[in-house]
Amino acid sequence: MRTSRYLLATVKETPSDAAIVSHQLMLRAGMIRKLASGLYSWLPTGLRVLQKVERIIREEMDRCGAQEVLMPVVQPMELWEESGRGPDYGPELLRVRDRHDNPFCLGPTHEEVITDLVRNEIQSYKQLPMNFYQIQTKFRDEIRPRFGVMRSREFTMKDAYSFHLDQASLEQTYDAMYQCYCRIFDRLGLDYRAVDADPGAIGGSGSQEFHVLAESGEDAIAFSDSSDYAANVELAEVVVEGERPAPQQEMKLVDTPDARTIAELVEQFDQPIEKTVKTLVVKASEEAGGGLIALLVRGDQELNELKAEKLPRVASPLEMAGGDEIRAAIGAGAGSLGPVNLPVPCIVDRSVALMSDFSAGANIDGKHYFGINWERDTALPEVADLREAQAGDPSPDGQGRLEIRRGIEVGHIFQLGTKYSEALGATVLDENGRDVPMTMGCYGIGVTRVVAAAIEQNHDERGIIWPEAIAPFHVSLVPVNLKKSPRERELCEQLYEQLTEAGVDVLYDDREKERLGVKLADAELLGIPHRIVVAERGLDDGKVEYRARRDTENTMVEADCILEFIIERLGAAQPPRR
């Protein structure tokens, strides 16, 4: 492509309404333009990237035996009534009516449509399993579209739906899709983790999310530094190591009139924070007979509310007790609570169970006990996993330690079961001639979001740094002064032709009106991985300048060898197309 004939559409200034880097850079690099809130047009540069992502997804889905289909964006509401999902979806579902006043909606997803298709086409268990996918526009009338293409109302999604006779078959395909997704994100060149989305249900593998690691991610992910264990921080199990040390100190009652918080206790009485215990009082569940229950975590650690409310004795949703309730039940204020002589039931975090010689409130206003030891001073109550995982915790799978980083959810694989097949009557005859609902799985990738996530993960102050596999162009070819140098022009034209012929995507900057600085800045903003600068002063020695996007220095390369040089660098991951 020649820049003189191309809608480069780069802009120098950062648009004011773009809050995150990927959005800013996509606008600045001329990839997208906003039409209305949550609606974006893709310009040539953006579309090139999008199509490269789609191509990789297609290739890998096809490789797994999935079959591509294409379903309508507009769907009859009838189907949504049949599945019973219409009311659940609420205003996020954009409803429209046709000229006959029949109700339709813009598809936010396609479970209903594919299930309808399959119930009419598949009759026998002998046809199963089958896996269908499409790459299609979805519409969700988001409450708050934001971050450009990261959370837009209209977006491109690859969605796949598999159909099975039984759970065992579903699990096989589910595992295959897991592997498929790993290959896709590997090929995209992204740093990602597969995260257990709901470890409680269906044996821990019912649903997994794929997250691209990036600081701007909306979810905190805990993952092992030496295995593929990964979980949402809120769901990550905390395992503790070691034994409880033997008591060293006697328990003593101390006057602590001005210590109402852990911070004050630590500061005023020189207590190490990891030797303090926080006592949080919450409502107990109906099953536990109501009333209050205390939850104990270490002074330097945080209660994980999700874990707490899953405990049978704790009310769900979690509700903190008020000051008056605490005083009525315990006879002391919230700042002076602890496990010794506690008149309400109590559950302690695993870390707390391993503490010795610790300090906590005495359940008497203005007093704490120091040097408390379990069993000697008070019985050890129920122990549970109550706290939020921290970086450095041992990985729950026993391998390595946890690291915590933020992630952008770009994929989700899910074992659906028979929810839709039952609702819509999608059944097959099994080997006994009986009608059984098909067991289903579904597998999504947010294609447009992948593009934004790739930028979030790969950029610097100059612009985007594309992974080679999805770069809009592989190489930028930049002459220093085309107007004045016939030699530069001649070589550039020749290289452009040769590279293009070799299947390399080249952006040849043949603009005569722009100076070198402008052209280089554009190439860097666009994030083109390889750059060749053709200059008079190198040509005297028959050389051109090469620089990779992340390099800080030029490499001089013989003009005669640059073609091979580039092709070699394009790497095995992205072989030239012809």
Added chain:
RNA sequence: CGGGGCGUGGCGCAGUCUGGUAGCGCACCACAAUGGGGUUGUGGGGGUCGGAGGUUCGAAUCCUCCCGUCCCGACCA
């Protein structure tokens, strides 16, 4: 849907408090110079000041309503 901000040439903004008929930078067009990191000069083109109504001799500016858009909270690829 709550809370907050912002709407002025394509983009980024000033002008609004204190009414007098619109300005700056970038981009664009022409010419000239320059030519290895967003160069310079000269001359141009382009704006119903988000919309409607009102106050006033006069409204970008004051008042009312509406719309759009962005940010912060519960959903999601």
